[in-house]
Amino acid sequence: MKHSRLDWRGICAAAAGIAMMAYGICRGEMKVVLEKAVNICMECIGIG
Amino acid sequence: MDKKKKANEWHRHKIQALWALLTNSYLAGFVQGKIYKGRFKKLCVPGLNCYSCPGALGACPIGAMQAVIGSWNFKFAFYVAGFLMFIGAMAGRFACGWLCPFGLIQDLLHKIPFSVKIGTFRGDRLLRRLKYLVFALFVVLLPLCLVDVLGQGTPYFCKLICPAGTLEGGIPLVLLNTSMHSALGWLYVWKNVLLLITILLSVIIYRPFCKYICPLGAVYSVFNPIAVFRYRVDEEKCTGCGACAKVCKMQIDPVQEANHPECIHCGQCKKVCGAHAIR
Numbered sequence: 001m002k003h004s005r006l007d008w009r010g011i012c013a014a015a016a017g018i019a020m021m022a023y024g025i026c027r028g029e030m031k032v033v034l035e036k037a038v039n040i041c042m043e044c045i046g047i048g
Numbered sequence: 049m050d051k052k053k054k055a056n057e058w059h060r061h062k063i064q065a066l067w068a069l070l071t072n073s074y075l076a077g078f079v080q081g082k083i084y085k086g087r088f089k090k091l092c093v094p095g096l097n098c099y100s101c102p103g104a105l106g107a108c109p110i111g112a113m114q115a116v117i118g119s120w121n122f123k124f125a126f127y128v129a130g131f132l133m134f135i136g137a138m139a140g141r142f143a144c145g146w147l148c149p150f151g152l153i154q155d156l157l158h159k160i161p162f163s164v165k166i167g168t169f170r171g172d173r174l175l176r177r178l179k180y181l182v183f184a185l186f187v188v189l190l191p192l193c194l195v196d197v198l199g200q201g202t203p204y205f206c207k208l209i210c211p212a213g214t215l216e217g218g219i220p221l222v223l224l225n226t227s228m229h230s231a232l233g234w235l236y237v238w239k240n241v242l243l244l245i246t247i248l249l250s251v252i253i254y255r256p257f258c259k260y261i262c263p264l265g266a267v268y269s270v271f272n273p274i275a276v277f278r279y280r281v282d283e284e285k286c287t288g289c290g291a292c293a294k295v296c297k298m299q300i301d302p303v304q305e306a307n308h309p310e311c312i313h314c315g316q317c318k319k320v321c322g323a324h325a326i327r
Contacts (some may be wrong), residue, residue, distance in 0.1 A: 008277075010276040016130075017130045018135075020126045021130035031090070032119045033089075034087070036099070037090065039099050042231075044206040045213060045221055045236075046207075046218045046238070
């Protein structure tokens, strides 16, 4: 049935997302996120 | 039917609240005025949830994206962009409707009885495009281009706009840390004014921040039409009664466009459809 088909564009985009995440993790982006997230973000709370 | 509809909406709110509690369950932070510093903090959460909230266990994807883009060694955030692409491609703006703590706050604020409740207004459609500009300018371009001598950018969206950061991080941390009081200035006042405006508008307009400002919603909205899990309207079953369009608080007509970029997948249209044409 036409309406119940999975959209391959969505599946491809999700797969591309996973690939990008993996690449980002491999090149060390998670470390930057962790460093930012474990310190109080003065800009975020309206001080810095 | 009305009673059933209301009960169903509370079911969604319970899930939103449960998710908000789960992802903000570092209770010691609320007691000590500190934030969680464990290893889970490198993982992004799907909703707008400030990582400086004392209870936050994960990282806000918008804050994380600005942090990576604004770092001296990376100029594109593959990890965060990939995460947003994956979440969006799987279910579009489902996260907005079900997994965003700031969305829940706006949902609840809109339940406050008030004499004026505005559905749509002149310029509403145009104003909804503002969130794409906010994303491009404050989340990507400014942190990328306006850098200091070390090549580091500032998270401009967090700094100048985000009311979620003020509510979830700014207010509790300032209340719990008297040492921060001396550092308060015009920026804190500005952010609190923005938060107050957001709160007041949320009582009158359904989810004004999500509709007009949220860069996270802007990213997810792009994936709504192609998401793996999305709504489908069975044209053979649809009677064209218009009940779905009438119940939609985001002012979408699902029959015209079932996966409109503004749809937050709250599911009210599906519930109200007597012909069960929306799946």
